[in-house]
Amino acid sequence: MLGRGVAVLLLVVGCAMMAGQAMAQSSDDLFAQVFGNTAAAEPQNVALPVTSDGRDAGDVGALVDMTAGTALVNAADLVDVLFRFVEPSTAQALIDGANAEGYLDEAAIAATGIISVFDPSNLRLAVSVPASLRPTLDLSLRGDYQTGAADDFVPAADVSAYINVFTGLDFVTTDSSNAPGGTGRQPISTAFEGAISALGGVIQGELNYQQDDDRPWQRGDLRAVFDNEATAVRTTAGDLNYPVTGFQGFVSMAGLSNARDYNIQPYTVVQPAGNQQLLLESDSTVDVMVNGRQVDSLDLPAGPYSLSDFPVAAGANEIVLEVRDRFGRVSEITFNQFYDGSLLAPGLNEYALAGGLPSSRQDGLYRYDDRTPSFTGFYREGISDELTLGANLQGSKEVVMGGGEMRVATLLGNFLFEPAASWASGRGVDGALNLQNEYYQPLGDSFLGDRLWNFAAILRGTDFAQLGNPEGSNPVSLQLAARMSQLLTEDLSLSLGGRYGFSRQGDRDDSNNLTVLLRHRL
Numbered sequence: 001m002l003g004r005g006v007a008v009l010l011l012v013v014g015c016a017m018m019a020g021q022a023m024a025q026s027s028d029d030l031f032a033q034v035f036g037n038t039a040a041a042e043p044q045n046v047a048l049p050v051t052s053d054g055r056d057a058g059d060v061g062a063l064v065d066m067t068a069g070t071a072l073v074n075a076a077d078l079v080d081v082l083f084r085f086v087e088p089s090t091a092q093a094l095i096d097g098a099n100a101e102g103y104l105d106e107a108a109i110a111a112t113g114i115i116s117v118f119d120p121s122n123l124r125l126a127v128s129v130p131a132s133l134r135p136t137l138d139l140s141l142r143g144d145y146q147t148g149a150a151d152d153f154v155p156a157a158d159v160s161a162y163i164n165v166f167t168g169l170d171f172v173t174t175d176s177s178n179a180p181g182g183t184g185r186q187p188i189s190t191a192f193e194g195a196i197s198a199l200g201g202v203i204q205g206e207l208n209y210q211q212d213d214d215r216p217w218q219r220g221d222l223r224a225v226f227d228n229e230a231t232a233v234r235t236t237a238g239d240l241n242y243p244v245t246g247f248q249g250f251v252s253m254a255g256l257s258n259a260r261d262y263n264i265q266p267y268t269v270v271q272p273a274g275n276q277q278l279l280l281e282s283d284s285t286v287d288v289m290v291n292g293r294q295v296d297s298l299d300l301p302a303g304p305y306s307l308s309d310f311p312v313a314a315g316a317n318e319i320v321l322e323v324r325d326r327f328g329r330v331s332e333i334t335f336n337q338f339y340d341g342s343l344l345a346p347g348l349n350e351y352a353l354a355g356g357l358p359s360s361r362q363d364g365l366y367r368y369d370d371r372t373p374s375f376t377g378f379y380r381e382g383i384s385d386e387l388t389l390g391a392n393l394q395g396s397k398e399v400v401m402g403g404g405e406m407r408v409a410t411l412l413g414n415f416l417f418e419p420a421a422s423w424a425s426g427r428g429v430d431g432a433l434n435l436q437n438e439y440y441q442p443l444g445d446s447f448l449g450d451r452l453w454n455f456a457a458i459l460r461g462t463d464f465a466q467l468g469n470p471e472g473s474n475p476v477s478l479q480l481a482a483r484m485s486q487l488l489t490e491d492l493s494l495s496l497g498g499r500y501g502f503s504r505q506g507d508r509d510d511s512n513n514l515t516v517l518l519r520h521r522l
Contacts (some may be wrong), residue, residue, distance in 0.1 A: 003009060048073065049082050049127045057081040063103060069124065071118045072103040082127065087135045100237060131281050134303035140287060141296055141309050156197065157200050164195035187211035201226045215364035232264045242354040245378045246392050246403045247420040249466035254368055255356015260349065269309060272345045272385035278305045282325045289320040312337055343407055344382030353377040372396045374467060380405065399424045399470040413439030422465045427472050430461030448487045456481040462504065474500040491521040
């Protein structure tokens with residue numbers, strides 16, 4: 001029995017030794033099959049898979065030395081696979097740290113702050129990028145409405161057209177001085193509005209019909225419109241419909257206009273978006289609170305972020321970012337944002353330029369005054385999230401008026417400051433000033449919404465003139481106004497207002513009025 005046991009033991013030991021030798025042999029054979037050589041051969045060129053924080057990033061060219069268990073990584077390839085995970089300066093540091101052949105070892109990679117580990121048994125390179133070296137990711141809390149968000153919109157046809165027809169027919173049962181046709185059926189009035197789009201432009205026109213008129217068919221405005229969607233610029237030729245601002249007056253004219261109109265880019269947010277920088281050292285959940293109400297919850301990997309487009313209300317807003325990392329630790333970032341819908345985001349601008357001959361309608365025909373060619377224009381630009389500045393100018397040979405604009409959002413509300421000065425033939429120089437304040441008073445959770453206060457003071461000089469008002473007819477020297485609005489229920493709102501005008505004419509009393517308005521939504 002003892003001899004048999006010894007024999008069995010020797011047999012087991014022999015099998016184990018043979019299995020180890022076979023495994024070693026099979027490992028060498030496997031390496032030879034992959035690289036065409038043995039493990040003791042020179043470093044070989046391989047396509048080395050790379051993972052970044054456990055996520056597949058791609059393959060890089062590498063010189064692998066299985067004897068030493070090391071790998072030299074092609075710097076250009078590593079930058080290509082890590083471009084999503086590192087900021088540009090770190091990518092450049094990787095390129096600069098490469099040797100003469102363009103390869104990086106583990107020490108050269110570590111010199112940039114990136115941690116790399118080569119696994120020779122699985123032929124894989126694991127990379128870890130610290131949060132501070134990652135590129136800043138821009139996140140919009142209102143959604144992606146920037147340029148390019150309309151790529152899925154149905155494109156405009158090469159040729160398209162529309163026409164709207166409006167018809168009015170009145171019956172009068174009691175004669176009055178306001179009834180041009182007496183009692184009974186009145187003359188039919190019809191208006192045709194249409195447009196045709198072709199070759200990148202649009203022709204818009206109007207045609208009116210008035211039964212029993214000396215000239216029953218009369219044309220309305222006629223214009224050609226060209227839109228540049230990339231720049232949000234609209235160019236118009238013909239009967240113009242141009243925007244004005246501040247104390248500018250409007251005069252119907254035929255000519256040319258060029259204006260930036262962001263309605264051409266409805267997917268672009270032009271108001272200040274607000275911005276907050278955030279660095280997450282580890283994967284975290286970020287709850288976004290605006291005025292005590294949670295508006296979003298974001299699950300974000302480690303890295304720097306730029307949060308913008310907070311869904312805020314007009315006036316002062318308190319924003320809290322509650323950060324909860326994967327270990328359960330909670331931290332808060334609190335800041336205020338002031339918002340005014342009439343402000344422009346920093347760097348954005350609006351402008352309008354128009355010039356031509358004043359027009360009027362006489363006996364159903366358009367008349368153009370070539371004796372007083374006129375021009376008008378303004379420019380506004382967002383300076384910061386809280387400040388927008390602008391200037392405007394318009395005139396003719398009879399009158400010239402220029403002004404400025406400053407809109408600013410503060411803790412005390414949104415302020416508008418608009419000074420203006422004019423020169424009119426025979427009246428000289430005079431000025432005007434417009435001051436406005438809009439303040440949202442927080443009322444707490446017991447009310448459905450905030451209370452809105454509006455205050456305004458408008459001062460006009462005796463001889464202050466505008467385009468369309470060269471005579472400077474200003475019977476009121478100073479006008480004061482105030483209004484309070486508040487939501488009472490989800491469907492009912494209350495508005496209280498008052499206005500007082502100081503007359504500069506001795507035979508005319510000061511004007512004043514009070515208004516109480518209840519609105520109910522059906």
